[in-house]
Amino acid sequence: MSAEWLNLYKNALNSNDAYARAASWWTGDFIFVVRASGKLDHDIFAFIGLTHGKCTGVKPIKGEDEYQVVKPGEGASSKDKVAVEYVYEAKYDAWLRILRGELDPVRGLLSGQARIVGDMAKILKATDAAKELVRTSTLIDTEFY
Amino acid sequence: MDEAAREILFHTFKAVIEDVIADKRKNPKNTTTLDEYRARINIGLHVEEEFILWVNLVAEGGKYVVNKGKLDDYDLQLISDPEDMMYFTNRKYSTLKMMFTKNRFGERRLLFSGGTSGRNYGKLLKLPKVLVLDGK
Numbered sequence: 001m002s003a004e005w006l007n008l009y010k011n012a013l014n015s016n017d018a019y020a021r022a023a024s025w026w027t028g029d030f031i032f033v034v035r036a037s038g039k040l041d042h043d044i045f046a047f048i049g050l051t052h053g054k055c056t057g058v059k060p061i062k063g064e065d066e067y068q069v070v071k072p073g074e075g076a077s078s079k080d081k082v083a084v085e086y087v088y089e090a091k092y093d094a095w096l097r098i099l100r101g102e103l104d105p106v107r108g109l110l111s112g113q114a115r116i117v118g119d120m121a122k123i124l125k126a127t128d129a130a131k132e133l134v135r136t137s138t139l140i141d142t143e144f145y
Numbered sequence: 146m147d148e149a150a151r152e153i154l155f156h157t158f159k160a161v162i163e164d165v166i167a168d169k170r171k172n173p174k175n176t177t178t179l180d181e182y183r184a185r186i187n188i189g190l191h192v193e194e195e196f197i198l199w200v201n202l203v204a205e206g207g208k209y210v211v212n213k214g215k216l217d218d219y220d221l222q223l224i225s226d227p228e229d230m231m232y233f234t235n236r237k238y239s240t241l242k243m244m245f246t247k248n249r250f251g252e253r254r255l256l257f258s259g260g261t262s263g264r265n266y267g268k269l270l271k272l273p274k275v276l277v278l279d280g281k
Contacts, residue, residue: 109157110227111192112150120161121168124235124278 001032001046005142006058009048012136013055019136020053023129027051028085028122031067039145040092047082050133069117086118092145098134099142105134146196154198158190158227159211162202165234165278166209172279180207182275184268185260187215189224194250197224204275219260220268229254235278 001009013019027050034044045063049056061067067084068076076083088105090098094113097103106127108114116123123130146154169175184204189197199215225233226248232238233255243255259265 106231107228110154110231112146112152112154112157115153115157119168120157120164121278122164124161124165124231127231127235127237 001034001044001060003060005140006046006048006060008140009137010055010058012139013133016132016136019129019132022132023050023053023126026053026126026129028072028118029056029083031061031082031084031087033087033089034095035089035091037091038093038096047084071119086116086123088114088116090114096144099137099144101135101138105130146193146198151198154190154192154227155200155213158200161231161234162209162211162276165276168278169275175274175279178271178274182268182271184221184265184272185216185219185262186268186272187219187222187260189222189256190227190230191224191248191250191252192227209275218262220262220265221260221272222258224252224256225254226250233273234276236280240273 029050030048032046032048034040036042043063045061045066047057047059047061047067049058061082066081067087068078068081069087070076070083070085072085074083090108090113094103094108098105098108098114103113105114109116166179169179182204184202186202186204188200188202190200191197199213201212201214201216201219203210203212203216225243229238229243229248233240233243238254244253246254248254257269
């Protein structure tokens with residue numbers, strides 16, 4: 001998830017009417033974590049800002065020290081950290097399948113191939129938005145490791 | 146399904162139950178139902194054709210505790226694909242759809258039976274009031 005890829009993703013998300021509709025009520029930023037596996041020998045972190053059906057910002061993150069999972073409305077304990085409500089994490093091999101549209105992100109979660117940190121009740125109310133969030137990434141011409 | 150994936154699924158399912166209960170407690174109308182519901186339930190998470198991950202839910206005194214494995218003494222036993230269970234919890238699938246349509250393995254989306262303490266259909270019928278999220 002290079003800065004270039006993330007910007008393409010932000011533009012694609014902001015052009016996705018289905019996502020805008022499904023997530024019109026949503027507020028809650030994400031960190032996507034790609035854990036090293038297969039051809040990837042290091043972990044990758046990316047911040048995805050999400051508010052009311054729009055992507056408000058994206059940026060690569062160096063590691064776990066740079067973000068903090070907080071409850072809605074709370075800030076991070078340090079100004080060096082970005083506050084997010086959710087972390088969605090999977091190994092590179094699972095992300096590959098997700099990005100190729102072979103693995104539904106919700107099924108990934110409920111088959112132990114991915115994990116999420118954050119309030120599950122809110123996520124459960126937003127499964128359509130979550131699917132569009134991930135489906136959008138499949139629309140980008142991506143170069144894999 | 147390897148051990149790491151089983152562990153992740155267990156913790157995801159546990160978080161779902163705990164967060165759904167916490168969300169329902171935000172609505173005072175649910176307080177009595179949540180506090181009075183008592184049940185010991187074995188839940189089989191049917192994740193692969195030939196594999197079911199067993200967990201259990203014990204509801205008593207307003208507390209809901211999820212643990213690994215099956216209870217010897219239980220009131221209900223449920224088996225469902227966790228994905229279907231999630232769509233039941235978020236109101237996408239109705240109780241009827243869960244009971245009468247089939248899942249990706251060709252089984253009914255929700256298989257249920259009584260327990261060592263009897264049929265306990267009352268506890269089964271009250272379960273949606275506990276585990277199904279209120280509307281947005």
